[in-house]
Amino acid sequence: DADVTQTPRNRITKTGKRIMLECSQTKGHDRMYWYRQDPGLGLRLIYYSFDVKDINKGEISDGYSVSRQAQAKFSLSLESAIPNQTALYFCATSDRRSLYNEQFFGPGTRLTVL
Amino acid sequence: GNSVTQMEGPVTLSEEAFLTINCTYTATGYPSLFWYVQYPGEGLQLLLKATKADDKGSNKGFEATYRKETTSFHLEKGSVQVSDSAVYFCALNSGNTPLVFGKGTRLSVIA
Numbered sequence: 381d382a383d384v385t386q387t388p389r390n391r392i393t394k395t396g397k398r399i400m401l402e403c404s405q406t407k408g409h410d411r412m413y414w415y416r417q418d419p420g421l422g423l424r425l426i427y428y429s430f431d432v433k434d435i436n437k438g439e440i441s442d443g444y445s446v447s448r449q450a451q452a453k454f455s456l457s458l459e460s461a462i463p464n465q466t467a468l469y470f471c472a473t474s475d476r477r478s479l480y481n482e483q484f485f486g487p488g489t490r491l492t493v494l
Numbered sequence: 495g496n497s498v499t500q501m502e503g504p505v506t507l508s509e510e511a512f513l514t515i516n517c518t519y520t521a522t523g524y525p526s527l528f529w530y531v532q533y534p535g536e537g538l539q540l541l542l543k544a545t546k547a548d549d550k551g552s553n554k555g556f557e558a559t560y561r562k563e564t565t566s567f568h569l570e571k572g573s574v575q576v577s578d579s580a581v582y583f584c585a586l587n588s589g590n591t592p593l594v595f596g597k598g599t600r601l602s603v604i605a
Contacts, residue, residue, distance in 0.1 A: 384537075413592055422583060422597035423538075430590075438592065470537055472593075480526045480545050481587050485537035 383407070384486035386471050392492045399458045401489050403471030412454035413472040413483060414438075414446060416465075423470065429454060430476065461493040496521045500584045500596035507574055507603050515569040515599045517558075517584035525586040527551075527560055527567040528593065532581040541569075541582070574603045 384405045393399055403412065411430050415423040415438075425438030427446040435446060443465060447455045458465055468490050472483040501516040519525065526545045530538040542551030547562035556571045567584060584596040 415595075420597060423595040425592050425594075428592050472538075476590070480543060481590055481593075482526075482528060482540055482543060483593055485530075485539070487537045 384471060384473055384484055386469075386486040386489050388489060389487065390490045392494065393461055394494050395462055397461050397493075399461050399491065401456045401469055401471075401491070403454045403456070403486060405452050405471075405473045405486075407473055407475070407484060409473035409475045409484070410451060411474040411476060411481075412448065413474075414444075414454070414456045415470045415472065416440070417468040417470060417488075426456065426469075458491075458493075461491075463493045465491065466493045467491060496525065496586055496588060496591070496594045498584050498586055498594055498596035500582075500599055502597075502599070503581075504600040504602060507601070509576055509603055509605050510573045511603075513569070513571040513574045513578075513601065515582055515584075515601070517567045517569065517596060519565050519567065519584075519586050521565075521586055521588055523588050525588045527558070528585045528587075529556070529558055529567070529569050530583040530585060530595075532583065532598070534580070538583065574601070576603050576605055579603045 413428040414426040429448045445457045471486040474483045497520045528543045529541040531541045542553040544551040544560035550559045558569045581598045585593040
């Protein structure tokens with residue numbers, strides 16, 4: 381099945397460490413997104429990319445960076461993790477050929493920063 | 495900018511009860527509207543969508559109607575089951591923009 385996968389699924393790290401979260405997809409979609417989910421706040425957009433050479437900041441990009449290594453891969457980095465980056469992180473994809481740009485989500489990465 | 499407001503949870507219902515989760519939006523132009531569902535420990539799944547005024551999206555017994563005059567897209571189901579327990583998110587986009595989500599409503603259905 382065409383899918384969106386995220387690694388790792390769970391990660392515990394310490395303040396100040398550099399962390400990379402990875403997302404891969406086999407859907408053949410060109411658009412990819414990173415969101416974080418916090419209780420009571422819903423999902424907030426961190427970064428998005430409409431193709432390999434395109435990177436755009438979202439609502440809450442400070443403290444994060446991304447890399448679009450290929451059409452199928454989109455990585456999120458925390459250069460120096462801090463405790464308030466503890467959250468559930470989701471990758472999503474969409475297809476520019478879709479009329480409505482609906483997004484398809486990975487299973488999430490639970491990140492804890494101590 | 496675009497925004498979505500949905501009713502605060504949690505919502506607790508008995509099995510076979512009627513469900514309504516309210517969602518209203520603010521957007522420029524003519525947005526597309528979506529409901530996503532998140533089951534425990536999983537990512538978000540698209541539940542239904544509507545792309546123009548008066549459209550009704552439906553799936554798995556859930557329905558929502560795109561009401562331009564009231565800028566609303568309320569989610570309804572006539573008879574909920576325990577397996578419907580999840581977090582529900584209302585979302586929108588305009589053209590090629592990324593989805594903007596509401597804060598989510600947690601539904602618990604008890605037998």
